[in-house]
Amino acid sequence: MNGSLAANEVLLKGIREGVENAGAPVNCTIAVCPSFPYLVQVSQALAGSPISWGAQDVSLQESGAFTGEVSAAMLNDFNCAWALVGHSERRALHGETSEQVALKAKAALAHHITPVVCVGETLQDREQGNTLAVIQAQLAPVLALGEQAVNKMVIAYEPVWAIGTGLTASPEQAQEVHAYIRAQLNAIGAGNVQILYGGSVKAANAGSLFAMNDIDGALVGGAALVAEEFLNITTA
């Protein structure tokens, strides 16, 4: 829940100019995901640029009496290419279950939106040695959607203890979980799905994370609010 019309204008201009002047990095997809009210602004500011956009959440419902919800069809009206689903803050603060997260991913796919399915353990999970079990439980209903659906998704591993805390997982800690997620994806024939890491990613640590075998990109929060920092992550 960051941003305003004025702040977004500066940020989007900076990101767009940076990418257009430097040329979009090869083999790199760049997207921004604003809060819902700013989708019009973002779609206008980025139209015709190499940068795509998405939403931070989507309803699992198709339409109807669900006041406050935003459907995948509505997002599609604004040419959203992406929708985050199951961000840890949605799970923790809004009680979203892994089953609901899977239904959100399904709803997005039905409207040609790529869901970015977020999973991650809490510090307590990690300290109790439950990291991989938690990831498996979060992924299970998503993987149950089947090979075809999962091949159209992106997965983001975001350890809850690393989000917004300045505590990044070490590249090795992240890689261990990414390799586990890759194995789970492989088992259903979706081994080529992109797996992003998120949690205090910044320009200074992005390169060492991206050097890991199974880390395909980043889901960036705080560092994405400064154009130069965000751009430096895209070229790390």
Ligand code: PGA
């Ligand atoms: P952060 O946020 O990069 O500020 O840790 C990540 C996120 O909210 O997904």
